[in-house]
Amino acid sequence: MTEAGPSLSVISKEGQSYKILLEGISIALANSIRRVLLAFVPTLAIDEIIFDENNTSFYREYIAHRLALIPIKTVMSYEELADNYFEPKAEVDMALDAKAEKDEVVYASELKFPDGSVATEHPRIPIISLTAGQNLRAELRAKIGTGRDHAKWQPVSATSVINYPIIKINGSCEDCAKCASACPTGAITEKNGKLIVVDEALCTLCGMCMDQCPEAISVSGDPRRHILSFDLNGQLDARTALTAALEILNRELGNILSQLEVLVNEEKTQ
Ligand code: SF4
Structure with missing residues (x-):
């Protein structure tokens, strides 16, 4: 029987958290x-800043560090x-121009591209607090x-x-549900006096269920299917x-x- 070729599918997406199923490849390739x-x-991140005005209570280095860690929209094809x-x-x-008429917080929504659009998908990230009369103006450059x-470039x-x-729930399971109580992810549970598997993809292979009832339940990893989470x-x-x-790996x-x-061709001609 021939083995199925490599495939990729989405197991779950919750907000910005993804679980991807990689099938038909080794764990080494999945980890690569x-x-x-x-x-x-690569992504864009703020790497150069010229402060035109800063009469806030914060050092420029401190503000620069906070700005650099704001994820910048990187609109590019793969x-x-x-x-x-x-x-x-x-x-x-990019430009940052914040003038405080009252005490207020400067948010990442003040970071603007030259066309005036907000430069981040996370506009509610706070940069610094200003009191009335304080100004912060800067010219910024994001680089790939x-x-x-640096972690600021991690996507x-x-x-x-x-x-x-x-x-696998084995024949010797007495449905005492001790293993279900020990499971931290809800991958297994007890329902109407029966132990059931809710969702294998929730399992983290922690082994706590097997510590409770080693004869009744066994958990192992499939060597040709993997879950990539990020x-x-x-x-x-x-x-x-x-x-x-x-594409980069390829x-x-x-x-x-x-x-x-x-090298092989050189060896042949020697
Ligand atoms: S190995 Fe899986 S099923 Fe067992 S306790 Fe851990 S997460 Fe739950």
């Missing part, structure tokens, strides 16, 4: 996709992101970069890869971030293959 997604997919991974070029200018250089956080859980930080949508990760492997072919 996670690593590239986290540390190699091919453009991959191009910018290999040859970083993209940058975009990757998470391996995702809280990433993980696990084998897809397989939960939270988007706000620069990219999930489809663009994932396809950019795959081009990196293609480069290695080309170099290998050159």
Whole structure:
């Protein structure tokens, strides 16, 4: 019997948290996709600031640090992101102009692109507090970069890869439900005096159920199916971030293959 080819599907999406099912690949490759997604997919982040006016109570360094950590909308295709991974070029200018007539908080919604649009998907991130009469004006430049250089460029956080859980309730289960009480995620539960599996995808393979009733329940990981979990930080949508990760991995492997072919050809001609 031939094995099914690789496939990818969405298990769940809650807000900006995603669980993706990767099938037909090894855990090593699934983890490579996670690593590239986290540390190699480029995004824009504020990297240069000229303060035109700052009569607030805060040092410029402090304000600059807070501004740099605001996720900036990165409107690029996955091919453009991959191009910018290999040859970083993209940058975009922004402006910040806040004048306080009363005590107020400056939010990320004050960060504007040259066309006047708000530069972030998270406009309610607070930057600093101003008292009446204080002003903050700055010219900012966001540059393309990757998470391996600084976390401000990471498109995702809280990433993980696990084998897809397989939960088996064995014949010796007496439905005491001790394992269901121990389960921290609700993957298993007791209903009408019976132990049932609610959703294998909720399982984290923690093993706490097996500690309670090792004879009655067994949990293992499927070696050819994996769950990739991540939270988007706000620069990219999930489809663009994932396809950019795959494109970068593909081009990196293609480069290695080309170099290998050159070596093989050189050996043949010697
Ligand atoms: S391994 Fe952990 S998460 Fe999975 S079913 Fe058992 S207790 Fe729940």
